Amino acid sequence: MNRILLTGNGAAAWGARLAEVDYVPAFPITPQTEIIETLAGWYERGEAKGRLVTLESEHSMVTAAGAAAATGVRVFTATSSQGLLYAMEMLYAVPGWRAPFVMVNVSRGVATPITLESDHTDILAARDSGFLQIHCASCQEVLDSVLIAYRVAEDARVRLPAIVNQDGFTLSFTREPVEMPDLEAVRRFLPAYDPQGVEFRASRPVSQAVAVLGGSQYSYFRYEVHLAAMNALGVYEEAARDFDAQFGRHHPAVEAYRCDDAEIVFYMVGAFATKAQDAVDRLREAGHKVGLVRPRVLRPYPEAALRTLLLGRRAVIVVDQNLSMGKGGVHYAELASALYGCGGAPMLLSYVGGLGGRDIGAEEFFEMAAEARKAAETGAVPELRLLYTAGELREIRKLQAIANAERRQLGGRT
């Protein structure tokens, strides 16, 4: 096998290239842009066959992606953050077209304040759209997940678009060794696109995405999408098994790290989970029975797998790299709903951190583990904690002091 150094963005582009996508509607946005630049370069130099068209917005981009998929070609697209939010109307619309395609989202914090670095509030805004979601923690996973995503999305039991998520900067701009699958092997794993009758042809006229009158018809079609998304759990397992057989890499829907005898388990999504992994190793060295659970598939939600992995633990530490204003971490709430009322349900501790690329330090993981141990002993669950250090707050206060001093100097009011 061929191993090369690739950024997460390069891996995403290679995923699309190996999937032999026909069409790439595009729009530039940091930190995603390298993906479409890479594909555009290949197409222009004739190194790969495909057509890339830059639309004037992500809203139009997702419309074109859905429309082309509904016409019967394999489509790839990519975006980030504000772009994902700008496209949101269409993200909710196109799953109902039952015309699958794959979009890579390169996670980035959402405004306000405007920023470039990563968290997952953007992608979780698409949580209820009908797109499947696969979340990656390495560049290898980005490439592999694009291929798996096509296989699952195009399956006759699913027929839904899928988002492959990677963290901006942490993965998108970080070079890692990536094993390049052989194209012939990819073709065996992922057959050529089959529109399965969802296509515009002069001889077989169809109407797509038509209006309905009344809640009964509406509910029927909405339930169909939900049930198709639920089918994707089993289809994903098949695809992951086949992928492992073909390429020797297993990407389960939920990854467990050193969990066998773990009493306390970290629960994280995306690239920052590797920081938790490192903390687990160090806590293990110190004699603590700690593990990590990282769901890769978030839609459909792998509830059964999570129950199997987490029931019977003493405590689960959910670290959310997202923030639902006025509620807290999204993953915490979802996991609580999955475990509530089950025998052996662990205590759940909720932390929010890593917003806008803010690091989560090893000491913070150690502190979380200590709090979890204490909670397990006393039975008292601490309230949601927003990770922020006294040092960070001091830095903010310094900046405010400078701003005020400057304003005074210039004669303004403080």
Next chain:
Amino acid sequence: MTETAIRSMKDLPSAHLLGTGTAMCAGCGSLEALHEIYDILGGRTVFVNAAGCMTLLSNYPFTPFRGGWLYTSMASAAAGAQGVRDALDILREKGRITADEDMTAVVLAGDGSTYGMGMSATSAAIERGLDFLYICYDNEGYGNTGQQYSGATPHGAKTTTSARGYSGEKKDLFSIWAAHRPAYVATVIGAEPLDLAKKIERAARMKGPRLIMALAPCPTGWDYDPKETVDIGRLAVASGVWPLKEYLDGRVVHTRIPRPRVPVEAYLKTQGRFAHLFAPQRNEALLAGIQARVDAYWTDAR
């Protein structure tokens, strides 16, 4: 200018392609125009629809269309046409479909979408040289939601959000589109079926971005008896309020120059949305202003 096969009313198609029994209002000027347009375009078309009155044409499990239909959103129908066209081109290039399976992408959008949030996607589709037709049915307001003023509402018209008459001006969309230098732009109206048919035939024979604006008299939004739709449409042309014209090869040519022009008042009086210009007392200044604007337009018209 491209010759057309249609030269007189006798040449108009006698078979009507668009199905009947739709959810449109009685006397709908948009549906009138669409019937006539569809007779020329035929069923090898994918109608890519933006949110508006016509969205209710295809209503599960019924459609009046013989070809394809794809509802998109209010803002992005032109991007939908891009996706359909690109996909069909790719399928042709790769030999995955034959030429006889190809279809024409046709955007169908109201003025609310076209003059407002759909403009950016349409502008971009034109600049990319997309091979598609765009049909805007213009009933001069957000008709599907009960006629609020839009970017297409004429000055002085009463809408549900401008009870004393719209204070803004109808946007000159024709010029905006023509400024992009697309293959073709034309105005049409259902009440002038021969002029409409010639233009649609011409557009259908061309490649590239082709954009059609149909003024669509609207009984419910404009407040008149549905049986008046054709007469009001003719008055819109005869008074010079709705110039029939086309943009082709960098030039704008009027396909009808009304001489003499009927006073605009004769057109305005037919519609409840302008009743406040005449009662309880005549608003002479506003009437004169509206007439002056129409006169100014025709001073230089060719």
